Amino acid sequence: MAAHLEAREHIINHMGSESFLSETKNTHLISLGDLGGYKANPGTSKCFEHAKDYLEGFEVGFSVVAGNHDLEGLAEFESDAENMRRFMEIFDMKKPYWAKILAKDVLMVGLSTTQFRDAPYSSHEVYIDEEQRDWFEGICREHSAENNWKILVFTHAPPLGSDLRVVQDVHITNGCAWLNHSLGDVERRFFSKACLKFPNICMWFSGHFHLSHDFEDSISIGTKATGENCVFVQCGVIGEDSTRDGKRQTRIVSGTESTIKIYTVSHHNGGDELRLDATVAIDKPTEQNVSTKRILKAHGHQDYDHSNWFSSYVPMPLDGCYLESKLGISAMPSNAEQAVCWWHMADGKVLGVHDGLVVEYDSELLSPLGIVCDRNQIAGREVVVIEEGKVLLLVPRKIEQEGTKPEVVHPNQDGSYWRRRQKNKAVRMAESEREEMAMKWFKENLKSEGK
Numbered sequence: 001m002a003a004h005l006e007a008r009e010h011i012i013n014h015m016g017s018e019s020f021l022s023e024t025k026n027t028h029l030i031s032l033g034d035l036g037g038y039k040a041n042p043g044t045s046k047c048f049e050h051a052k053d054y055l056e057g058f059e060v061g062f063s064v065v066a067g068n069h070d071l072e073g074l075a076e077f078e079s080d081a082e083n084m085r086r087f088m089e090i091f092d093m094k095k096p097y098w099a100k101i102l103a104k105d106v107l108m109v110g111l112s113t114t115q116f117r118d119a120p121y122s123s124h125e126v127y128i129d130e131e132q133r134d135w136f137e138g139i140c141r142e143h144s145a146e147n148n149w150k151i152l153v154f155t156h157a158p159p160l161g162s163d164l165r166v167v168q169d170v171h172i173t174n175g176c177a178w179l180n181h182s183l184g185d186v187e188r189r190f191f192s193k194a195c196l197k198f199p200n201i202c203m204w205f206s207g208h209f210h211l212s213h214d215f216e217d218s219i220s221i222g223t224k225a226t227g228e229n230c231v232f233v234q235c236g237v238i239g240e241d242s243t244r245d246g247k248r249q250t251r252i253v254s255g256t257e258s259t260i261k262i263y264t265v266s267h268h269n270g271g272d273e274l275r276l277d278a279t280v281a282i283d284k285p286t287e288q289n290v291s292t293k294r295i296l297k298a299h300g301h302q303d304y305d306h307s308n309w310f311s312s313y314v315p316m317p318l319d320g321c322y323l324e325s326k327l328g329i330s331a332m333p334s335n336a337e338q339a340v341c342w343w344h345m346a347d348g349k350v351l352g353v354h355d356g357l358v359v360e361y362d363s364e365l366l367s368p369l370g371i372v373c374d375r376n377q378i379a380g381r382e383v384v385v386i387e388e389g390k391v392l393l394l395v396p397r398k399i400e401q402e403g404t405k406p407e408v409v410h411p412n413q414d415g416s417y418w419r420r421r422q423k424n425k426a427v428r429m430a431e432s433e434r435e436e437m438a439m440k441w442f443k444e445n446l447k448s449e450g451k
Contacts, residue, residue, distance in 0.1 A: 010271030030419035033067025033156035043073030067156035126157035145200035158206040159191035162232035212247035271371040360418040370418025
């Protein structure tokens with residue numbers, strides 16, 4: 001808790017500085033969810049109350065959205081609905097979602113995950129239900145760009161197509177990187193299409209990856225599929241046990257009628273510097289300031305690090321090995337382990353080889369969805385596409401014995417190729433309990449009889 005108290009002091013000091021106050025009339029604090037690490041029993045009443053006390057210590061208005069760990073109170077609550085009701089009760093929320101006016105023509109919108117126990121696959125997928133999606137579309141329509149509204153969105157995870165840096169071995173592998181990641185195309189692409197449809201959505205803040213701000217792709221304008229009109233911003237963590245790269249950081253944002261400045265406070269470095277990362281245009285889009293001009297200036301810094309983690313690679317026509325031949329083509333020959341290749345299967349699915357893995361990408365947004373084959377599966381084998389993209393094979397590079405056959409990589413029942421590698425946590429806990437009961441029975445009965 002000491003790290004959190006120290007970080008709160010850093011933030012309060014910067015928010016109270018003369019330079020910050022000269023630009024800021026309205027101050028509001030947003031928590032992007034996951035209010036407690038595992039040591040704090042996340043998702044419990046005690047954790048929520050502790051987090052509320054901490055946030056109240058900033059002595060400014062604040063709002064919260066629920067992250068995946070905020071519904072993890074499995075021992076206290078029987079259902080996701082009961083867990084969410086307690087979350088809303090403690091934080092004085094009528095709904096899991098909210099909208100608040102920050103300044104003239106500037107609206108903040110928050111959306112929460114509502115599913116953990118009921119998740120079909122990974123419990124750590126951030127699920128935005130249909131009620132919230134319908135409400136979100138309505139609020140964007142009511143506060144239109146034509147009426148000069150600017151909307152800032154806050155969710156725990158980012159939407160598909162945001163093009164932010166992501167943790168491959170956790171969030172891509174387990175299918176929980178993006179909002180509604182494992183659902184159908186309509187639900188998964190909903191927010192990306194909203195960004196394209198509503199130019200008043202000018203900024204989108206998210207956390208979830210537990211990564212620092214010291215990557216250039218911790219701030220992104222998304223892809224053409226999102227309209228390149230919304231700036232997506234990754235936010236780090238404060239807790240020492242939560243950081244994946246050893247860095248603990250907070251975003252501070254200040255704005256005027258036409259621009260927003262995005263700053264970083266690095267708590268791991270003492271929190272003294274208020275580092276300016278980017279200046280963003282939020283005035284009404286015109287032909288002169290759309291697309292890449294939404295970010296007026298990206299401010300470089302020595303902390304930026306590009307050597308680690310998995311960048312959210314988007315397939316490009318000029319990658320050099322896009323496969324569209326009618327012949328059987330090796331997507332990953334023995335001399336191309338580090339190559340970036342991608343191709344369309346006959347059914348329209350987009351697969352690729354990246355970082356020594358076979359990855360499936362969303363066929364419309366070209367964002368990574370999940371791992372089809374991991375490094376162990378393709379070790380010593382080539383990835384081969386045959387029959388005009390109808391069949392994907394893993395072919396041994398050396399035929400060491402007669403009868404060796406290639407392995408066919410079949411699509412899932414729903415037509416996708418990426419494998420759902422993580423079960424719902426509640427299911428995993430129930431399985432573990434049954435295993436323990438079985439072992440206890442075995443020791444007390446069969447083993448005692450000498451069998």
